[in-house]
Amino acid sequence: xxxxxxxxxxxxxxxxxxxxxxxxxxxxxxxxxxxxxxxxxxxxxxxxxxxxxxxxxxxxxxxxxxxxxxxxxxxxxxxxxxxxxxxxxxxxxxxxxxxxxxxxxxxxxxxxxxxxxxxxxxxxxxxxxxxxxxxxxxxxxxxxxxxxxxxxxxxxxxxxxxxxxxxxxxxxxxxxxxxxxxxxxxxxxxxxxxxxxxxxxxxxxxxxxxxxxxxxxxxxxxxxxxxxxxxxxxxxxxxxxxxxxxxxxxxxxxxxxxxxxxxxxxxxxxxxxxxxxxxxxxxxxxxxxxxxxxxxxxxxxxxxxxxxxxxxxxxxxxxxxxxxxxxxxxxxxxxxxxxxxxx
Amino acid sequence: xxxxxxxxxxxxxxxxxxxxxxxxxxxxxxxxxxxxxxxxxxxxxxxxxxxxxxxxxxxxxxxxxxxxxxxxxxxxxxxxxxxxxxxxxxxxxxxxxxxxxxxxxxxxxxxxxxxxxxxxxxxxxxxxxxxxxxxxxxxxxxxxxxxxxxxxxxxxxxxxxxxxxxxxxxxxxxxxxxxxxxxxxxxxxxxxxxxxxxxxxxxxxxxxxxxxxxxxxxxxxxxxxxxxxxxxxxxxxxxxxxxxxxxxxxxxxxxxxxxxxxxxxxxxxxxxxxxxxxxxxxxxxxxxxxxxxxxxxxxxxxxxxxxxxxxxxxxxxxxxxxxxxxxxxxxxxxxxxxxxxxx
DNA sequence: ACAAAATTTTTACGCGTGTAAATTTTGCGC
DNA sequence: GCGCAAAATTTACACGCGTAAAAATTTTGT
Numbered sequence: 001x002x003x004x005x006x007x008x009x010x011x012x013x014x015x016x017x018x019x020x021x022x023x024x025x026x027x028x029x030x031x032x033x034x035x036x037x038x039x040x041x042x043x044x045x046x047x048x049x050x051x052x053x054x055x056x057x058x059x060x061x062x063x064x065x066x067x068x069x070x071x072x073x074x075x076x077x078x079x080x081x082x083x084x085x086x087x088x089x090x091x092x093x094x095x096x097x098x099x100x101x102x103x104x105x106x107x108x109x110x111x112x113x114x115x116x117x118x119x120x121x122x123x124x125x126x127x128x129x130x131x132x133x134x135x136x137x138x139x140x141x142x143x144x145x146x147x148x149x150x151x152x153x154x155x156x157x158x159x160x161x162x163x164x165x166x167x168x169x170x171x172x173x174x175x176x177x178x179x180x181x182x183x184x185x186x187x188x189x190x191x192x193x194x195x196x197x198x199x200x201x202x203x204x205x206x207x208x209x210x211x212x213x214x215x216x217x218x219x220x221x222x223x224x225x226x227x228x229x230x231x232x233x234x235x236x237x238x239x240x241x242x243x244x245x246x247x248x249x250x251x252x253x254x255x256x257x258x259x260x261x262x263x264x265x266x267x268x269x270x271x272x273x274x275x276x277x278x279x280x281x282x283x284x285x286x287x288x289x290x291x292x293x294x295x296x297x298x299x300x301x302x303x304x305x306x307x308x309x310x311x312x313x314x315x316x317x318x319x320x321x322x323x324x325x326x327x328x329x330x331x332x333x334x335x336x337x338x339x340x341x342x343x
Numbered sequence: 344x345x346x347x348x349x350x351x352x353x354x355x356x357x358x359x360x361x362x363x364x365x366x367x368x369x370x371x372x373x374x375x376x377x378x379x380x381x382x383x384x385x386x387x388x389x390x391x392x393x394x395x396x397x398x399x400x401x402x403x404x405x406x407x408x409x410x411x412x413x414x415x416x417x418x419x420x421x422x423x424x425x426x427x428x429x430x431x432x433x434x435x436x437x438x439x440x441x442x443x444x445x446x447x448x449x450x451x452x453x454x455x456x457x458x459x460x461x462x463x464x465x466x467x468x469x470x471x472x473x474x475x476x477x478x479x480x481x482x483x484x485x486x487x488x489x490x491x492x493x494x495x496x497x498x499x500x501x502x503x504x505x506x507x508x509x510x511x512x513x514x515x516x517x518x519x520x521x522x523x524x525x526x527x528x529x530x531x532x533x534x535x536x537x538x539x540x541x542x543x544x545x546x547x548x549x550x551x552x553x554x555x556x557x558x559x560x561x562x563x564x565x566x567x568x569x570x571x572x573x574x575x576x577x578x579x580x581x582x583x584x585x586x587x588x589x590x591x592x593x594x595x596x597x598x599x600x601x602x603x604x605x606x607x608x609x610x611x612x613x614x615x616x617x618x619x620x621x622x623x624x625x626x627x628x629x630x631x632x633x634x635x636x637x638x639x640x641x642x643x644x645x646x647x648x649x650x651x652x653x654x655x656x657x658x659x660x661x662x663x664x665x666x667x668x669x670x671x672x673x674x675x676x677x678x679x680x681x682x683x684x685x686x
Numbered sequence: 687a688c689a690a691a692a693t694t695t696t697t698a699c700g701c702g703t704g705t706a707a708a709t710t711t712t713g714c715g716c
Numbered sequence: 717g718c719g720c721a722a723a724a725t726t727t728a729c730a731c732g733c734g735t736a737a738a739a740a741t742t743t744t745g746t
Contacts (some may be wrong), residue, residue: 034694034742059733
């Protein structure tokens with residue numbers, strides 16, 4: 001760690017006693033040089049701390065080792081959690097992931113992709129905003145950069161999609177609720193931005209028919225990504241209007257359910273499956289806070305690990321194969337029912 | 344948007360009828376060229392979509408327009424929220440912010456800074472891990488890159504610190520609780536990683552003395568960043584052992600309080616200030632979920648806007664002045680008491 | 687020990703932009 | 717129309733590394 005400062009690879013090559021092209025080769029793949037050579041370089045690395053200039057490297061590469069990860073909302077613990085896992089896996093694969101949140105704003109989403117393109121990324125993982133996304137723009141982006149979509153699917157966009165099987169989620173919760181009591185109504189936003197919401201509604205309807213029940217859907221007003229607040233306001237209104245068709249409620253997602261439970265508490269309605277409970281509430285996603293709601297929330301959990309590892313693996317194999325795969329691959333993972341106190 | 348593809352500034356200069364050095368000047372500062380020249384360039388930009396190669400630019404600049412934002416944990420909505428605001432302000436100031444979360448891991452924190460250095464950032468905003476941070480490493484980093492610390496202070500590190508005034512937080516909550524009922528005990532982790540926790544404990548002790556009460560502190564076990572779980576387990580234990588010294592509890596932060604409330608609900612203890620309530624609970628931070636807990640949480644709110652805008656403004660002025668300021672500036676913002684149902 | 691194979695060295699150019707210096711052109715007031 | 721200052725152009729080099737081609741060296745197999 002002493003000696004004069006090393007300014008570039010030229011100088012580092014000199015102090016390590018190896019020619020610059022060979023040093024360059026080493027940094028691109030340490031195993032591509034002879035063991036004795038590698039030894040000398042690594043000895044020099046111990047003594048002088050030199051690291052190649054990342055800008056000069058990337059200027060000459062067609063593709064960098066950068067990977068972009070774009071999610072709709074980093075303040076949502078669900079996305080924070082899954083992008084953390086994805087980030088980790090990219091690092092382990094030797095790439096440089098960068099995280100971007102579009103904060104529910106379609107314009108910001110396109111801006112992010114626009115800037116991302118300049119970074120010549122090897123690939124991108126996108127959880128798109130959904131209905132509001134500028135599909136045309138994303139499609140154009142996908143032509144330039146190998147892209148895997150996750151969490152929410154935009155038909156035909158990207159080389160692959162990895163997500164959760166909404167039918168499995170709803171099927172399990174409806175099944176459980178019906179088996180242990182009254183069949184649930186479905187509580188959701190009127191105009192959900194996320195395409196998963198539409199799939200969940202359809203799955204609810206199908207599953208209810210399958211079980212011989214009439215589906216009952218409660219749709220509440222609200223725009224944007226403040227789901228808890230929207231769920232809370234919708235629940236307060238539904239309770240006051242006595243417009244809930246059943247006393248078993250299946251929320252489309254946990255964030256709505258968090259608001260729903262908050263409203264129930266405020267209105268003095270006891271939630272749970274025991275005696276003296278007015279309502280049963282269940283939901284989907286297994287939000288990191290679902291275990292701390294009052295009561296703790298019965299929900300269907302994403303297979304975080306499988307989704308994130310499969311997303312990254314898929315992207316890696318696309319990157320390695322160099323070209324685009326001929327068929328767009330879609331992979332869905334089933335949910336795992338998590339029984340807690342709310343139902 | 345038609346015409347042949349533009350490969351570099353040379354070609355773009357040609358189609359716009361301006362020399363390359365002038366075009367370069369334009370991209371560095373559109374106002375530095377004559378209006379008629381700017382017009383020609385912008386007309387060409389309409390027709391051909393060219394954007395300068397970011398790697399070639401940064402290679403020749405001593406400093407880039409990059410700004411690094413490092414927080415301990417992106418999955419914590421508090422940090423997600425404040426970094427979102429900071430990110431926005433950096434963008435508005437014409438910089439390119441990149442967000443990094445160290446996930447509570449000191450080694451990852453140093454790795455992030457290590458990689459950040461290679462990006463030759465114009466400046467960095469760091470909310471350090473705290474007690475676990477590698478102070479020596481961060482100090483070395485600060486010698487190379489203008490750095491503003493926020494949220495949690497490491498004495499003497501960075502050019503400035505911007506955060507919240509912990510005394511103001513605790514002072515207001517203790518004051519309110521004492522004024523409206525029994526003086527609170529203080530509920531916290533035994534070995535908090537975050538230095539704010541220590542300041543809050545001391546502020547609690549001081550304020551209690553000032554009001555003529557004996558401070559009572561409940562310290563619970565637990566390591567890491569799963570504060571809700573730690574708070575929940577600690578609360579369950581304290582309730583079962585009947586070791587809570589008072590029936591008014593002031594939690595060190597909202598995430599602990601979320602766990603605390605969850606435990607109370609599970610144990611059938613009603614929380615609030617009305618009749619039939621067994622406990623009053625208050626806390627600090629105004630976590631985004633504090634309004635959805637059961638009951639909703641009385642807490643002291645950060646001045647998010649002031650902290651984030653002041654952090655960015657401070658960094659910008661340091662960057663513009665080019666050098667290091669002679670004195671390390673510390674700026675603290677007071678809390679705002681938010682009264683809800685829990686106390 | 688010798689030929690073949692593998693690796694390294696030497697040499698040289700390219701990537702796309704910043705920027706300095708000298709020169710030419712433009713804009714503008716009188 | 718003149719003269720001056722401001723702006724643009726021309727020319728040239730720099731940044732740090734990838735990489736190709738040919739030559740020199742080392743290693744490997746027998």
